Amino acid sequence: MLIKVINPNTTSSMTATIGDCARAVVGPGTVVDAVSPAMGPVSIESHVDEALSVPGILAEIASGEAEGVDGYVIACFGDPGIDAARELAAGPVIGIAEAAMHAASFLGRGFSVVTTLGRTVGRAQDLANHYGFGRHCLGIHACDLPVLDLETDPDARKIVTEACRIAVETDGSDAVVLGCAGMADLCQHISAEIGVPVVDGVAAGTLFVQSLISLGLGTGKRGEFAAPPPKRYTGMLEGFSRP
Numbered sequence: 001m002l003i004k005v006i007n008p009n010t011t012s013s014m015t016a017t018i019g020d021c022a023r024a025v026v027g028p029g030t031v032v033d034a035v036s037p038a039m040g041p042v043s044i045e046s047h048v049d050e051a052l053s054v055p056g057i058l059a060e061i062a063s064g065e066a067e068g069v070d071g072y073v074i075a076c077f078g079d080p081g082i083d084a085a086r087e088l089a090a091g092p093v094i095g096i097a098e099a100a101m102h103a104a105s106f107l108g109r110g111f112s113v114v115t116t117l118g119r120t121v122g123r124a125q126d127l128a129n130h131y132g133f134g135r136h137c138l139g140i141h142a143c144d145l146p147v148l149d150l151e152t153d154p155d156a157r158k159i160v161t162e163a164c165r166i167a168v169e170t171d172g173s174d175a176v177v178l179g180c181a182g183m184a185d186l187c188q189h190i191s192a193e194i195g196v197p198v199v200d201g202v203a204a205g206t207l208f209v210q211s212l213i214s215l216g217l218g219t220g221k222r223g224e225f226a227a228p229p230p231k232r233y234t235g236m237l238e239g240f241s242r243p
C-alpha cells in the first residue's frame, strides 16, 4: 500500500525528518511518500499560515488520487484542510493532532499537549474539543520555540523535554502529545527522559492510516465527504477548478 505523508510547510528538511519517522513504523508492505506542497508557508505558526497551507495540501491530495495513493497523513498539528482533504480522497485522511489525541487517550485518564508557540495553544484546545477529547486533555503548554528552531536550535531537544516534564507535573497527566510534526524525532528521547509515554502524531497517524487501509476502510462518500460538485475558481486558484 502507498501512504502519502504531507508536511504542509515547505521546509524540505522537516519533510525528510517526518518521512523517516513515518517509515520507521510501517509494515513491510507499506510505502511512505513524504512530501511538501510546491507552495505554502515555510512553517505554520498562525491562523494565516494554516489557511495559506491548505491549497498546497489539496493539490497534493488531488495528485495522490491520480497516482493511486491509498491513504494520507496531514503532518501539521493544526490538522489543516482535513475536511476538504477528506472530500477529495477515497482513502482515509488523518491529521496528526487527531491521531495523537486518540492514541494518548488509550494510555491513561488524561494527557498533556506540548506545542511550539503560545499562539498555537488555542488552536490545539479547539481541536481537542472538536475531536471529543476536551475531558482527556488536561493541559496545553507552549515550549515557545518557533517551528524551524526545532531544527536549528542546539537546545531544542532540552527545551521541549523540559516543557514536557513541566506539563506532566503541572497537569498530573499520564501521557504527553507532541504538538508539532517537527518534534517527531524527539519522541523516544523525551519519553525516556521523563518516564511517561510520549505520542508523536506522525507515527500514530501513519499507523492508523495503515490499519484502516488494511481493514479495507476509506472515507465515507455518501454525504458530507462526497466528492465536491463541479466548481470554477478564479485568480490564483483557477487551477483548482473542477469541470
Ligand SMILES: NC(=O)NC1=NC(=O)NC1=O
Pocket (backbone or CB within 6 Å): 009, 042, 043, 044, 045, 075, 076, 077, 078, 115, 116, 117, 120, 147, 179, 180, 181, 182
Ligand atoms: N503547532 C505547530 O507548531 N504545528 C506545526 N507547524 C508546522 O509547521 N508544522 C507543525 O506541526
